Amino acid sequence: MDTAKIKTLRQVSEAISEVDDARAAAKNDTTISQAQKDALDHSSVLLRRLLNDILLQNEQVLIDALRVDTVEMNVLITTIGNAVTSLSSVSNTIQKLSTSVGALITIATTTVSAGLI
């Protein structure tokens, strides 16, 4: 059974794969600016941090960490931008992921405030 946590972990992992593929492709691509390459590298670090945060289980720390992660993700979406067509899919993936993590935060906040864990 795929739980919400496993589903989100999988989504984050798929986003990491997509970002890493884009990083590998951008390595020798002169059409992609250095700022965008840096943003991709930063995305990869941020997404792995997000993955670790979801894996950990300290409730309130987790919720706070995820909130920070999603704010940073939204900044990245803007930085990567849609100027370069090859990166628009990466930007969309992170956007979708940000929405999923937002839903996860809502579940976690409800669970913690209800004292269920």
Place this chain on the structure above:
Amino acid sequence: MYAGRRIRVFSPLYTLPAYFTFVTCYRNIDFDQFFKFKKMKISLTIVTVLVLLFSSCASLTKSQVAAVNQFAQTSSNFSAFPSKIINGVHDLHIRHQLYAANAVPKGEDHVDQIKDVYDFKVKSTGLPEKMDITFRIIDKYAQSLLLLTGDKEITNLDSLSKTFGTGIDSLIKLYNARFPSDELPSGIGGAISALVSKGGEAYIRARQAEYIKEFVPRGDVLIGKMIDNLLDYLQNGIPTPFDTVSVLGLVKEERVFTKRDYLTFVKLVTPTIDNDRDYFQMLSDLDNIELLYRQTIQGAKDLRAAHAALLGVIKEKKTLRETIRELQDYYEAIKSLRATFSKISSN
């Protein structure tokens, strides 16, 4: 093979000659000897009381005590196996994320990624609280049993008293305070602790069988509950702020993460043969963690069955021959667990 020297001399068999003497007298009784008959009746009552009393006295052969001791030795660090599943997954996570960090160009992000991996290592060391206490109770129970059945001289009565009593009782108290809806029977160590603190080494040794007979039946309820907790954790999953996540589900996800991070490393950095060997070892570790997971579930079930079998030996006077299968199954399960455990590398 299993007949050993009796530790206690009391046995219902010793009362049989007295009983037969009485029966013989009773058959030859004369009505003129009415008062003598009354005396005999009193004697019968005394004999009956003695039979009952001696039956309840502990009487274990050396081989029975040795069997309990072997069980205790085998179980005294059982929690290492389920702990290794979780710690093994965390170790792997750290290893493959370091490959991912290495693939980030040298600079602030590179350093940040290493710091994130380190933070994960620091924060991921704890088990869920219920499991942590459950594991400690299983180990503490077995270690207490080991001391109670050991051949070695008891040199520190204070420490023994603490091990029997305070240790296990305080863990049960903690468990009951944290999980009141799932209360465990308390006072398992208290009675024995009191006895230990009252008597010297010779006294304890003389009463060894008696203590085992008191400790093991109480422990059976405890072990049953703790194994239920462990199986629930392994088979049904870990409660998280989102939902319950299966342990095996996490292992399977980690397999995907491991490949993904190494692939990133290969695409962005040229791997050496040592890197490839390390990846090879990570794949082997993943297989062994999955194997350890299955073996731990079986081992936990076997532990419970073996303990129940020991209880049969102690309480229902079953012979070791009758229970040898449960004990052998358990020892074989532990042997396999240890072999798999040793194949998983530690970070």
